[in-house]
Amino acid sequence: MYYLETRRDVVRIPPDRLGLGLEEALTELAQQQFEGKLIDGQNLTVLITGVKAQGEARIIHGDGGVYQDVEYTALLFRPELQEVVEGQVVEVRKFGAFVRFGPLDGLLHVSQIMDDRVNIDEHNQRLVGVETKRDLKVGYKVRARIVSLSLSEISPRDSRIGLTMRQPGLGRLEWIVEAHKKAQPKAPVGGGKVTPPKAKPAVGGGAS
Secondary structure, three states: OOEEEEEEEEEEEEEHHHOOHHHHHHHHHHHHHHHEEOOOOOOEEEEEEEEEOOOEEEOOOOOEEEEEEEEEEEEEOOOOOEEEEEEEEEEEOEEEEEEEEEEEEEEEHHHHOOOOOOOEOOOEEEEEOOOOOOOEEOOOEEEEEEEEEEEEOOHHOOEEEEEEEOOOEEEEEHHHHHHHHOOOOOOOOOOOOOOOOOOOOOOHOOOO
């Protein structure tokens, strides 16, 4: 999900930043230029550190800025199909709940929340199972699986990510703990210890 990667790119230094501290200017400009952007169609740049100039800067005719090759360390976030993620419910709508995991949001459609018909209380930001009475509302933490993925290069926060919780080991974290406890074998009455019978002494003292 998260990766560290060393990357090289070009940063434009505008005229008003020339003559100031180069390292500070490059770091600030690189963060503005690359953070929050999608790389290679699947990696979201979360954070940039360690920006260093590489070689001589270039000037382009008619452009008052300076172009500088840089190398930096990027913290990347890459969601993948079938990946299990943990996040928090941030919004409830008529069609389901949005879950934030890392820097992105995924949609839990009402049909993918639980094996039960779901009533929607949009006013109170709450979803409730008709039979189980299990509820899901803003602030609750869940574990889900990514089942569809379409990232937007123009606006990564508007990417379409579909989630499901209708599989074993998924759901609201409290539901998972509850299911785990129910699956544990019950100890026998009396602590589970079996006392072996005492050996009977031999009749007649043994040897004749």
